[in-house]
Amino acid sequence: MGYRVVVAGATGNVGREMLNILAERQFPVDEIAALASRKSLGTEVSFGDKTIKTQDLDTFDFTSWDMALFAIGSDATKIYAPKAAAAGCVVIDNSSLYRYDPEIPLIVPEVNPQAVHGYAKKNIIANPNCSTAQMVVALKPLHDRATIKRVVVSTYQSVSGAGKEGMDELWEQTKAVYNPTSDVPPKKFQKEIAFNVIPHIDVFMEDGSTKEEWKMVAETKKIVDPSIKVTATCVRVPVFVGHSEAINIEFEEFLDEDEARDILREAPGIMVIDKREPGGYVTPKECVGDFATFISRIRQDSTVENGLNLWCVSDNLRKGAALNAVQIAELLGREVLKKG
Numbered sequence: 001m002g003y004r005v006v007v008a009g010a011t012g013n014v015g016r017e018m019l020n021i022l023a024e025r026q027f028p029v030d031e032i033a034a035l036a037s038r039k040s041l042g043t044e045v046s047f048g049d050k051t052i053k054t055q056d057l058d059t060f061d062f063t064s065w066d067m068a069l070f071a072i073g074s075d076a077t078k079i080y081a082p083k084a085a086a087a088g089c090v091v092i093d094n095s096s097l098y099r100y101d102p103e104i105p106l107i108v109p110e111v112n113p114q115a116v117h118g119y120a121k122k123n124i125i126a127n128p129n130c131s132t133a134q135m136v137v138a139l140k141p142l143h144d145r146a147t148i149k150r151v152v153v154s155t156y157q158s159v160s161g162a163g164k165e166g167m168d169e170l171w172e173q174t175k176a177v178y179n180p181t182s183d184v185p186p187k188k189f190q191k192e193i194a195f196n197v198i199p200h201i202d203v204f205m206e207d208g209s210t211k212e213e214w215k216m217v218a219e220t221k222k223i224v225d226p227s228i229k230v231t232a233t234c235v236r237v238p239v240f241v242g243h244s245e246a247i248n249i250e251f252e253e254f255l256d257e258d259e260a261r262d263i264l265r266e267a268p269g270i271m272v273i274d275k276r277e278p279g280g281y282v283t284p285k286e287c288v289g290d291f292a293t294f295i296s297r298i299r300q301d302s303t304v305e306n307g308l309n310l311w312c313v314s315d316n317l318r319k320g321a322a323l324n325a326v327q328i329a330e331l332l333g334r335e336v337l338k339k340g
């Protein structure tokens with residue numbers, strides 16, 4: 001006996017990946033429902049070798065469905081997640097709406113799987129921000145060995161992190177560079193993203209940081225350890241899929257770069273590609289479609305006490321969103337619902 005699973009946002013970047021990954025990982029599905037807005041009613045989406053038609057989220061009855069993977073943005077989540085949860089369907093949500101609610105677990109299964117048992121308070125589990133998810137997978141095994149004091153991270157985030165519209169904007173603006181008769185002004189992004197980089201993701205906060213940067217701070221504390229200090233600069237780059245991060249870590253204890261490399265090689269969800277030669281590292285293009293978080297350029301930082309630098313790359317639609325949500329579904333199944 002398997003699960004009755006809902007994917008809400010099935011026509012979107014993340015929702016489509018959720019369907020792919022549920023099929024790829026042979027999640028025990030008895031029945032699947034793909035939901036989107038009314039305008040997409042009947043749109044066909046793939047689930048393994050099957051094609052399914054999307055239904056209207058607004059009229060869907062969640063009664064007797066086991067779990068719902070949501071990827072529809074905070075505004076719609078606010079309306080529909082409580083409805084699903086009240087009907088007894090456990091919501092695994094990708095938006096930022098519930099991430100900071102102390103009664104809702106925020107989970108990266110390689111890092112804090114034990115938090116799953118907190119789902120029952122609201123029948124909702126939150127999935128972290130894409131840039132946080134890949135970073136904490138790398139931080140956790142190092143923190144367990146040498147205790148992290150402070151992290152300085154700069155991100156290089158792909159346009160798919162801003163949904164389908166973000167990808168379309170990069171594509172259209174890139175074409176317009178070669179065909180200057182058409183003008184594609186910035187809409188989804190604040191400035192032109194083609195052949196450019198933009199140091200601004202999400203809204204500005206009072207202290208001058210952006211909400212994306214704040215999310216990395218707050219979520220790392222909730223998932224790994226509240227005592228870790230994080231400072232982030234989040235940047236959008238003209239890459240379609242795959243987020244990259246340059247991470248500088250300061251530890252309580254000395255951690256040798258070779259030992260750090262060995263620890264990361266053994267850690268769940270991580271693939272170390274770290275040869276000190278041209279091309280001996282991973283770039284976002286190479287991580288697309290993969291499950292792993294890739295770590296390269298591991299090296300001592302001698303400018304601070306007990307410092308280490310590394311480069312971290314992952315498919316933001318997978319580990320940063322859909323894969324992590326499916327891993328949470330697997331964890332919920334294994335530890336709590338116990339079907340399949």
Ligand SMILES: NC(=O)c1ccc[n+]([C@@H]2O[C@H](COP(=O)([O-])OP(=O)(O)OC[C@H]3O[C@@H](n4cnc5c(N)ncnc54)[C@H](OP(=O)(O)O)[C@@H]3O)[C@@H](O)[C@H]2O)c1
Nearest residue numbers: 009011012013014036037040071072073076095161163164
């Ligand atoms: N992309 C990432 O790297 C990433 C990472 C972590 C978290 N997330 C989060 O995941 C969510 C989805 O992101 P995305 O990149 O997949 O966006 P997207 O490509 O723009 O897709 C949005 C999806 O939500 C559906 N939707 C929007 N409003 C709806 C409504 N009122 N009722 C029903 N369906 C509605 C859309 O349906 P229609 O096609 O019918 O409009 C579409 O299926 C967001 O909360 C985002 O913050 C994204």
